Amino acid sequence: MSRSKSWTFPKWGEYTSERDPVSVRLCDYDGCANPGDFPAPKNPDSKEKWYFCQPHVAEFNKNWNYFEGLSKEEAYKRAQEEMRKSRGYKGSSSYMGGEQTYGKEERRNDALEILDLDEDATDKDIKSAYRRLVKLYHPDTNMGDAESAIKFQQVKTAYEVLITK
Numbered sequence: 001m002s003r004s005k006s007w008t009f010p011k012w013g014e015y016t017s018e019r020d021p022v023s024v025r026l027c028d029y030d031g032c033a034n035p036g037d038f039p040a041p042k043n044p045d046s047k048e049k050w051y052f053c054q055p056h057v058a059e060f061n062k063n064w065n066y067f068e069g070l071s072k073e074e075a076y077k078r079a080q081e082e083m084r085k086s087r088g089y090k091g092s093s094s095y096m097g098g099e100q101t102y103g104k105e106e107r108r109n110d111a112l113e114i115l116d117l118d119e120d121a122t123d124k125d126i127k128s129a130y131r132r133l134v135k136l137y138h139p140d141t142n143m144g145d146a147e148s149a150i151k152f153q154q155v156k157t158a159y160e161v162l163i164t165k
Contacts, residue, residue, distance in 0.1 A: 025037070025051050027051065027052050027053040027056055028050045028051050028052055028056075029052055029053070029056040032052075032053060032056060034053035034056075035053060036050075036051030036052050036053055037051070037053070037054075038051065038052050038053070038054060038057035039051055040052055040057055040060045040061065040064075041064075044066055044078075066078075067079075076110075076154070077147075077150055080150050080153060080154060081150065084153070107161050108161060108162065110158070110161075111157070111158035111159075111161040111162050112158075112162070114154050114155060114157075114158040115129040115130060115133065115155065115158050115159070115162070116129060116133075117129055121162075123163075126159065126162050126163065130155065130158075130159040133151075133155040134152065134155060134156070137149075137151045137152040137155060138152055139152060
């Protein structure tokens with residue numbers, strides 16, 4: 001005599017039907033026994049994921065720092081690359097831009113730093129630094145150099161920030 005896989009009381013299904021066991025992934029948070037339905041990255045450069053329950057993924061996201069362990073230059077380079085990759089989302093209807101927390105003054109300071117200028121730089125100084133750096137990093141003069149291409153984009157963006165006061 002064989003017993004069905006769902007033989008306990010109360011019997012919810014038909015007496016002749018059998019159900020296979022369902023596997024449930026548990027939360028990766030130490031000591032948590034809830035289902036881990038929400039993926040979270042182990043680190044920015046890896047495809048591996050943690051799987052947490054709702055409260056633990058919220059805690060993880062609150063403490064997550066995408067740029068942790070990177071120098072300021074590396075973080076800026078990674079941010080530029082991410083912006084380049086995600087440009088298509090801005091044109092889609094599902095993209096919803098929220099409040100910008102990065103203020104005008106911070107953008108100006110970063111732009112001055114990229115162009116290697118002081119706070120009291122004039123428009124003439126800005127144009128001069130822009131021309132010098134564009135000649136240095138232009139993709140036509142640095143064929144196949146990805147780092148120069150990124151630096152070129154940074155210089156262009158910095159110039160646009162500074163001339164649109």
